[in-house]
Amino acid sequence: MITAALYFGYGAISLSLLLCLYRVVVGPDLPDRIMALDTLYINGIGLLVLVGISLNDSVYFEAALLIAMMGFVGTVAWCKHIIRGTIID
């Protein structure tokens, strides 16, 4: 049963990665693309967690945590770049 659920999860997340990719490519504005990238990395974390469950290996957790932190910093840096023109002030 868990295997079936995992396959469903892989499918759903892959589909949503494609949808995010559509938004990254189509835009139409810069905030749209940043938002789509933000969602893209969160979906990536979901995929990693599922891989960790199906391979029964908790090492993927570290990668998920790192992506969560770096992705957030990246999103905020992009937004600050838009608002202020600089990132560090």
Add this chain to the structure above:
Amino acid sequence: MSERKMANRWLPHPWLSVWLLGSWLLLMNSAAPGHLVLGTLLAVAVPGVARMFWPETLDIVRYRSVLPLFAVFLWDLFVANVTVAIRIVSFWRELRPRWIVIPLDLRNPTAIAVLANMISLTPGTVSSKLTADRLELLVHVLDTDDPEGEVETIKRRYEQPLQEIFQ
């Protein structure tokens, strides 16, 4: 020197210290004595070093109002997520997004930040901009007929308890 002052000198941000210790133990995924000692050392040292950059402290006045607000928040979080999900997949329905302005009674910057985050995570609203004088919060609502009602709900449900907690 009073006891409180001593505590402030060693632990400028007591809640931050608790949070750091908790995060360390979760990160190590164990509560072995060694991790407890190292975590406590970090929890004392990091706020001490960061004190220069972070002078303001968290002033919670009424601790017993925190848990009821948190419970309300968790419930609303769940309900709001389901509602937003249903609205997103209702392809046949036209959404009615609106902008609303919430006049703030809160003055404490921490309280305003907490309120803005709670608004973003709960009922179909995302906080978008705080005016420079910190008196109004611009909020985007995904789907509503009754903007005044939304303002009223947010003020009653979240702002009043926060006002009590932070004074």
Add this chain to the structure above:
Amino acid sequence: MILDTILSLAIVIGAVFVLIGSIGLVRLGDVYSRLHGPTKSTTLGMGGHLLASVLHFSRAGELSLHELLVTGFLFLTAPVSAHMLAKAALHLRVRSVTAAPSPDDAESFPETAADAQRDA
């Protein structure tokens, strides 16, 4: 058996919420509406997946709670990212499908799609 069911349900429900968040990202009308999908649905979906992970790794006997760290982190950062994105979009005056909340704000506010059509 019961644990298996709960675990599978957490995975499936989480995946559905993540998918709905992305559908919202593609389907909704303007930047400000699109913000709702990722901040709410996707974050809750991730909560479901991480809950499943906690259950799976705790089943062997040793309690494993470090996934809660990722969950907590996502729930803390999602509203902050959303707020920053909305601020950035307002700064760039990205078009909104609805009008400004009051005439006072209209000057500093992006034009609506209706305005743009009328001008064209």
